[in-house]
Amino acid sequence: MHVLPAAHKRENQLDEFAISKLPLKKQNLIRKKAEAASNTFNWNSLYMNQDAVNASVADRLGVSKSELLDPTSADAAVRQAIAETSIIQETKAYFAANGVDLNAFKSHQRGDTAILVKNFPFGTNIEELRKMFEEFGTVLRVLMPPSGTIAIVQFVQPAHAKAAFARLAYRRIENSVLFLEKAPKNIFTEPTLPSAKDDRPAGVQKVSVTELLERDDDPDHQLETSSLFVKNLDFKTTTEQLAETFRPLDGFVSARVKTKVDPKKPGQILSMGFGFVEFRSKEQAQAALKVMDGYVLDGHVLSVKSSHKGLDAAEERRREDVARKAAGQRTKIVVKNLPFEASKKDVRALFGTYGQLRSVRVPKKFNSTSRGFAFAEFTTPREAENALNALKDTHLLGRKLVLDFAEAEAIDAEEEIAKMQKKIGGQVNKVSLQQLTGRGRQRVNIGENGDEDEA
Incomplete structure (x- = not known):
């Protein structure tokens, strides 16, 4: 038996202040490990021999x-x-x-x-x-x-x-x-084969798929929170007026009109034309929805809907539009986990099967070896999306390709290196020119009185 003194368990959880005192390389390593722990595990369940x-x-x-x-x-x-x-x-x-x-x-x-x-x-x-x-x-x-x-x-x-x-x-x-x-888990969307014995309690009626779909389309069954989204408000309607309108209803808690700062007149607040009303329970919010939908307030017919998870409907719609617009402009794919033996010709032959390529780049190290990733840019977003969906589970030379759309603001490492080399080369040329023409700037005396000047 060999007995050694025990040590306390190491705690690697550091706050931002403690991390900021570490070297930059150590900070980046800690952040990468934290991100790797939170990301999904990249396992190919559809791997085939x-x-x-x-x-x-x-x-x-x-x-x-x-x-x-x-x-x-x-x-x-x-x-x-x-x-x-x-x-x-x-x-x-x-x-x-x-x-x-x-x-x-x-x-x-x-x-x-x-x-x-x-x-x-x-x-x-x-x-x-x-x-x-x-x-x-x-x-x-x-x-x-x-x-x-x-x-x-x-x-x-x-x-x-x-x-x-x-x-x-x-x-x-x-x-x-x-x-x-x-x-x-839950790999099958369809229920398992029905059994001969029905284990449902007495009095519970079986619901068909058609009835479930009709329930999904029914607004009364889509209410998930106790918050209601009210739109088509008059821009002059205030939070107090909206609260006074809904206060007589049972279960009323609060109301607010969504506002923003006037860009033309700093310090003034503008209404965004919609708001939210909170109730104590879903049932009370459901009853208020039926009563107040179509109510006329300040000359405007209100449109009342359920506010899912309390999200700002206008902001959610704006995000969807931005995401849809960005998805329509994505034509460049970054190919990670690329085998070091794969050449530019291999990448072009593989991705060219799914559309017309505008360019293919395989970044190299200083010793002309591959860095393990590449970029493939298509002429249209649809071709890029088709290639991404088709090749995301494919193996090349034993390695599973990890594909994603390249970010528009991503920095090209090769271009940055080329800029740095060009800048350093210009500085070297300037120093060489100064050495050829003389010692650069030096102090000389002009006149008899010994006034100093620089040349």
């Missing part, structure tokens, strides 16, 4: 894998990436058509009844997988796309799914090893 992808594409084309991937060709990696992209797009379409929520793959939470099955040999059919998993319990459904490169198996009981996961993970099947992963 590259050999199975190539076998599936070759089988469709009626050729061998050796013919599909020419070893003498320099763009074999790009061909593999394009083949994988097509298979992933087909897989997504198949899963979406069979009640799978694709947005669930972005979630951290994992379910307890569904399993993602990967890396099984190409040619394995859906019945073989069902028979393999049914040994551990009742299987509710098995989904396998036509490509046959990935599958989803859903059990009825979580205990059966847990047992199958423990026994079948990394089991060797022919010349491959089976990879299993717990599927995301």
Whole structure:
């Protein structure tokens, strides 16, 4: 037994004041770690065995894998990436058509009844997988796309799914090893198959999908908060007048008219033509909505709606317009996690499949090696969006590409370096010129009285 003195647990949580005293490099490192901890985990749940992808594409084309991937060709990696992209797009379409929520793959939470099955040999059919998993319990459904490169198996009981996961993970099947992963929580948008027994309590009526959709369209069922949004106010209507109008209603708490500072007359306040009214409960706000919608105040017919989460409706609409306008102007994609072996030609060949490229840049280091990222600019925003959606799950030379729209205000590192070099070069030339013409500025005496001047 070896006993050592214990030390207190290190606390890495520093406030901004403590961080500001650290060196700049240390500050940036701490902030990057904090951002990495808060960002979503970039895991590709739709990862597929590259050999199975190539076998599936070759089988469709009626050729061998050796013919599909020419070893003498320099763009074999790009061909593999394009083949994988097509298979992933087909897989997504198949899963979406069979009640799978694709947005669930972005979630951290994992379910307890569904399993993602990967890396099984190409040619394995859906019945073989069902028979393999049914040994551990009742299987509710098995989904396998036509490509046959990935599958989803859903059990009825979580205990059966847990047992199958423990026994079948990394089991060797022919010349491959089976990879299993717990599927995301709420992966299916459709409810499970109906059971013969109805467990609803007596007196509870079953609601159809049509009735639910009608409820969603009904304003009375959209009220989520106790706040009401009142628009079409007269610009002369004050907060006091709005409060006096709604005060007789049951549950009234407060009212306010949204205002802003007059840009032409600093110090004066202007009404924005809308406001908010608070009530104690949702029921009271709902009753007020029915009564006051269409009420005439100062010659204006009021339009009263539910204020979702208390957001400023005008501000929310403005943000949506700005985001929509910015999305329509985004044509440049930044490609991160790019393999260092990938060339500019590879990036152009891969992204050129989805639209006409205006430019492609692969920044280099001083030793002419890649920095691990690139920029691809398309001629239209639609082409850029299509390429981003198609290639966001694609692997190139074993690395998953991380794609995002490049920010308009982003600083180009190469351009900044070129500007710095040009500036330093100008200063060097100026110093060299001074050395050639003399010692630069020096003090000389003019006249007999010894007056000093500079030359």
